[in-house]
Amino acid sequence: MSDDPTRVQEFFGARTADWDARFPDDGPAYAAAVADLGLRPGDAVLDAGCGTGRALPALRAAVGAGGTVLGADLTPEMIAEAVRAGRDDAAALLLADVARLPLRDGGLDAVFGAGLISHLARPADGLRELARVVRPGGRLALFHPIGRAALAARHGRRITEDDLRAEPNLRPLLAGSGWRMTTYVDRDDRFLALAVREDDRQG
Template sequence: MGERRAWAGRAAAYEAGFGRLCAHTVPLLLDAAGVRSGTELLDAGCGTGAVTLAALARGARVTAVDAESDMVRRTEAVAGSAGGAEVHRAALPRLPFPDGAFDAAAGNFVLNHVGRPRAALAELSRVVRPGGRIALTVWAVPAAPGQALLGRAVAAAGVARPAGLPALAPEDDFPRDVPGLAGLLRGAGLTGVACRPVTWNHRATPEEWWRGPAAGVAAIGQTVISQGPEVTDRIARHFRRLAASFTGPDGQLVLPHRALLALGVVPG
């Protein structure tokens, strides 16, 4: 069971749930990358196109890549309605572009989904011109309470992460805190490195927040569905119980999340 299985054919389910969550950091990411009218931007790990769409709105010329065909098709659809972008099926750390092809690269949570983060950074550095910016987000560790909700429900149900789900080798991993992410960028040879936390409250109904995992989206979703419908229902019951403490008077969940935003400049 590989990383791509967790995403294959699930673009719509991702977009309605986790996609809305991840969209929060997009404006900050584009600001860090210096994206403006005329910028040649690489959207690495484009997902359902939130970064691509926002960059096109700024007048950038966007090339987007994702490893999963369903995500590529969705980004092509949203980009086509906003003037168009080049969208390719490709995965870090091997991209089909020449050296220095882009003014900047943006990866919204893409480092959470690559097997070799250092090799991925080296490849982004290769395809961005000297003096160009690379801006990235990752989820922070320890997780914020809202981010940990689904994992707590899985643990309360006594369900373990499936053995077949990919995990980084210790030598490829890095601390998911400000010093750790900044150190990863510096280790890749990037200059002018800056990193900071980003916190926000994500709002969704319990049904919206549960729909993605129940459809098998991401590693948490693969864990939820890994042992069949009866176990999935047991996790759902724990989710509803634990979600009560995050539920506001309007019935919506208010879920605190925390990510890290980092910037590095390709030396030249």
């Protein structure tokens, strides 16, 4: 599914109507991951692949009224559902491919991405684009409310060695895309990888 943006749109478009209802208890996990991102009042943050915007209220609370919160998603139905849920009060919503963001270089302090990596057509290119829009020293959180094994079991699969989210795969993928991983957690009740934007001018 991740090889074609149109297929990603079709996949999520067909699932939008009951998306939040399918996962009603994820709110605290999202809030905890946002807290771990270490945002400060006044920061500018992007929710990349924001879906129905479940992270947006927590991101807004973290950066305060003086901060900037953007939510970008490829799927029109997801953006529309975020608006219906009132989450556009917390953020400016963009219908955009996170691999080609209409944002200036280095303008953000952080990026939050829930369930993002497995839906990027070209993960390295997508992560490089996220690095482009974040200032040196800025932060990235790759999150899922359940871990890799639990997610695979939910879909009747087993995790495999080629899973991009496995630490031996994700760490070099991030490193080659402008990020340095600082934290990696993969438990049944949480997946969270935190990374810092490297300064291209160093070395």
